[in-house]
Amino acid sequence: MKKKFIYFVILFSAIVLQTSVLPLIFHGRPVGDLVLMFVLAGAVLDGFATFLWWAVFAGAVYDFATYTTVGLHSLIFLLVVYSVSFFSRRLSVEFKGVGLALLILFVAASSVISQIILGWQTIFEVQKAHGFFGPLGGLGVFSLEISYNTILFFVCFAILKKTKSFFTIE
Amino acid sequence: MGLLFLPFQKVFYSVSAVADGTGEFLGSIGQLKNDNKKLLSENQALLARSAMLQDVESENVILRSQLNLLPRDHWNLVAASVVSQDPQGMGNWLEIDRGSDDGIAVGMSVVVSNSILVGRVQQVNAKTAQVLLLTNSKSTINASTSDGGTKGIIRGEYGLGIIFDMILQTDSIKTGDDVVTSGVGGEIPKGLYVGTVQEVHDSDDHLFQQAVVTSPLQVSKLQVVFVIKDAK
Known part of the structure; x- marks a missing residue:
């Protein structure tokens, strides 16, 4: 129960920061995705089986809070958590060599997955793709987004790890 | 939620x-x-x-x-604070702290400084509402130049900009022209300022002209907006 409450508070804070703080700091694209990075960090620390339902729940709450089609972010977070599950958790939490490279790869892959799915949803809604991938899908924009997400991931990872040890959560 | x-x-x-x-x-x-x-x-x-x-x-x-047009200062305005924005940074929408309990309804126009159009209310909850910005790709508004001579449609471009589209080839439009709402359709009051023309070119099919319009607003810095409920 304690774990559920603490994870909910962290998720809640991440959504509030994502909608009410980050857009003001970044003034338009690219903006890092704090909630996505929280889910990724949670999946890396807790593993697929434990964090699967948190990913679904986080996605649903995020969709309700951001007027997005319900289920879209749940799908994105599920894909992210599922991708992480293919790699050894022991290997991925080591901050050396391969472990660090894997973590950055997770960040990059999840950023790309998220932007592709959200992008396709926008294209589907407006029924056209012309002019979308130029300004929004360029390599520069994606690179900056991945950079921001990398920083946010390590922040989320540290916060989650500290929180788990402080509150003695398994 | x-x-x-x-x-x-x-x-x-x-x-x-x-x-x-x-x-x-x-x-x-x-x-x-x-x-x-x-x-x-x-x-x-x-x-x-x-x-x-x-x-x-x-x-x-x-x-x-x-001409029996609405005087500009005879609107019932509801002041609202902006509480959140599109988290993907695509400049697509804002959320305000007014909702159906305050008389807000879908389709109402949202302005700043009493005459600069920000967008329209798209979704309403009891205490909050989502405002679809002009830069949103789903936003389409009837507009004209300030002299009323050139008419077209204002539509958003993926949160990045505003295009004044469907301008007839025979109509005159140039850089520096002011674009305002035309009031066609009756949903949005006439005369609300949208922006200034920055560039004019032909559409892809060469049937119409298109103009890139720059809004004077920095949406990411908006804190207070006004919802036009109705005319006084």
């Missing part, structure tokens, strides 16, 4: 806006002196223009009453 987030979003948004403003001010101190000098000379030119425009305004009031 929105009610749960609302109080926290209000606090965090206000604090972030202040922090962002302070940061910008500190970074721009060096430039302020030069800007001040430039603004003083601009002010003098504007004072002269203002005197001329007062005459024009008097004439405008008379003509509007003759």
Whole structure:
């Protein structure tokens, strides 16, 4: 129960920061995705089986809070958590060599997955793709987004790890 | 769900806006002196223009009453604070802290400074509402140039900009023209300012002209907006 409450508070804070703080700091694209990075960090620390339902729940709450089609972010977070599950958790939490490279790869892959799915949803809604991938899908924009997400991931990872040890959560 | 987030979003948004403003001010101190000098000379030119425009305004009031158009200051406005924005940074929507309990309904226009159009209400909850910005790809609004001669449609471009589209090839439009809402359809009041034309070119199929319009607003810095409920 304690774990559920603490994870909910962290998720809640991440959504509030994502909608009410980050857009003001970044003034338009690219903006890092704090909630996505929280889910990724949670999946890396807790593993697929434990964090699967948190990913679904986080996605649903995020969709309700951001007027997005319900289920879209749940799908994105599920894909992210599922991708992480293919790699050894022991290997991925080591901050050396391969472990660090894997973590950055997770960040990059999840950023790309998220932007592709959200992008396709926008294209589907407006029924056209012309002019979308130029300004929004360029390599520069994606690179900056991945950079921001990398920083946010390590922040989320540290916060989650500290929180788990402080509150003695398994 | 929105009610749960609302109080926290209000606090965090206000604090972030202040922090962002302070940061910008500190970074721009060096430039302020030069800007001040430039603004003083601009002010003098504007004072002269203002005197001329007062005459024009008097004439405008008379003509509007003759044509049975809504006077500009006769709208019932509801002030609302912005509490959150599109988290993907695509400049697509804002969330305000007014909803159906305050008389807000879907389709109402949202403005700042009483006449600059920000967008339209797309979704309404009891205490909050989502405002679809002009830059949203789903946003389409009937518009015309300020002289009323050239008509077309304002549509958003993936949160990045505004396009004045479907302008007939026979209509005249040039860089610097002001674009306002035309009132066609009756959903959005006529005469709300949208932006200024930056560039004109043909559409892909060469059947119409298109113009890139720049809005004077910095949406990411908006803190207070006004919802037009109805005419007084």
